[in-house]
Amino acid sequence: MTTPADMDVRAESVSHDERHRIHRIGWLRAAVMGANDGIVSTASLVLGVAAAGTSRENVLIAGVAGLAAGAMSMAAGEYVSVSSQADAERADLARERRELIAYPVEEHAEMTAIYVGRGLDEPLAAEVASQLMAHDALGAHARDELGISATITARPVQAALASAAAFALGALLPLLVVWLAPAGAMGWGVGLGSLVALALLGGLSARAGGASIAVAAARVTFWGALAMGLTAAVGALFGGVAG
Template sequence: MRHSEHHRTHRTGWLRAAVLGANDGIVSTASLLLGVAAAGASTSTIVVAGVAGLVSGAMSMAAGEYVSVSTQADTERADLARESKELAANPHQEHAELKSIYVKRGLDESLATSVATQLMNHDALSAHARDELGISDTLAARPVQAAFASAATFAAGAAFPLLIVLMLPSAALMWGLAGSSLVFLALLGLLAARAGGAPVFPSVLRVTFWGALAMGLTATVGALIGVAV
């Protein structure tokens, strides 16, 4: 029988990192550029600040994702090692534990016992990892994948506000940069929702609202500093 359902759970690892990277790239770079522009800096200074923000931000995202997801991976490995020792030392107790999980999920005792026995005979560690610890191949931590996805999408997101700065005249820079960045964020929310199979409107609203707030606050601070200096 042909499987007609299309699930997207396998995308959560890289999709989360990619959306986070692109969103941060657009918001942080656009906010930085608006803050520097509001302080009265020249176009060349704004571009230098933007390029520096792009490079440092991409590297920071890659390092942060790698470290945080590696910590998750280390925890998963430690749990699996502990579970492996428990299976070797006390298989009957582990069998009873797995059976009780299936009973709580709705199976009767005899069926739960049979399922636990067959799964443990097939691959006891995988059965306990999946059903007791919640660890599976689909959702397993992948530090390198997360790091590359975050860095690449941050750089891509940061490139859009930089291009706008190069294209717009100084007189239209502030409003043009803010408006175009909100459009980019709305498109990001749309793409993220479509890729994850989620409702579009909440995703678009979420990214544009927080992006607008970040850019507005940064521009205000930049203007105040420019006046003070």
């Protein structure tokens, strides 16, 4: 007989909604890094060039060149690095596939030991290993032995495109400020606008990943301010020397 308490438990189980964010890790990391680099590197570049006493037109030319070069560099770097990860994953899976064919008993014992280490008693662990390997032996070993799953597997093209697009969008902000701000306020406008954008970016990325918004915003703002300040100082120094 179903009691009201049973119905409440069943209702809670139906309405329970777990929203995990780990599936976003591939594109989120590349996009956040790209946008952050786009803002910081382009703002630092235009501040350094402007601090050297260069005209607005030359600052814009340098910034646009930095945007194009940075976006391509980010895309190439992400593609190469993530491709290396994907190559390593494929090599490990190929090795595991061969071992499953050559040493099925040993591989079953290996999986059993993994589940025992996670808290199952040995008979249950052996049964779990048997059922999972009967369903998808390679998938079970990839997930539980190698830590490779479809959720976090390397995707080079996705990472490259996300990184390049995010870099370009991030770089547009300081360039727009250079274009629109009065000449006397260009440096301050780029600096303050970039810091606000970095804080928003840190907060949005933290929200998407379920982390602390304040900590993420403070972290990216601090490092962005440091990079822009040092680059502006270098530009002013060499501008004074050249002058």
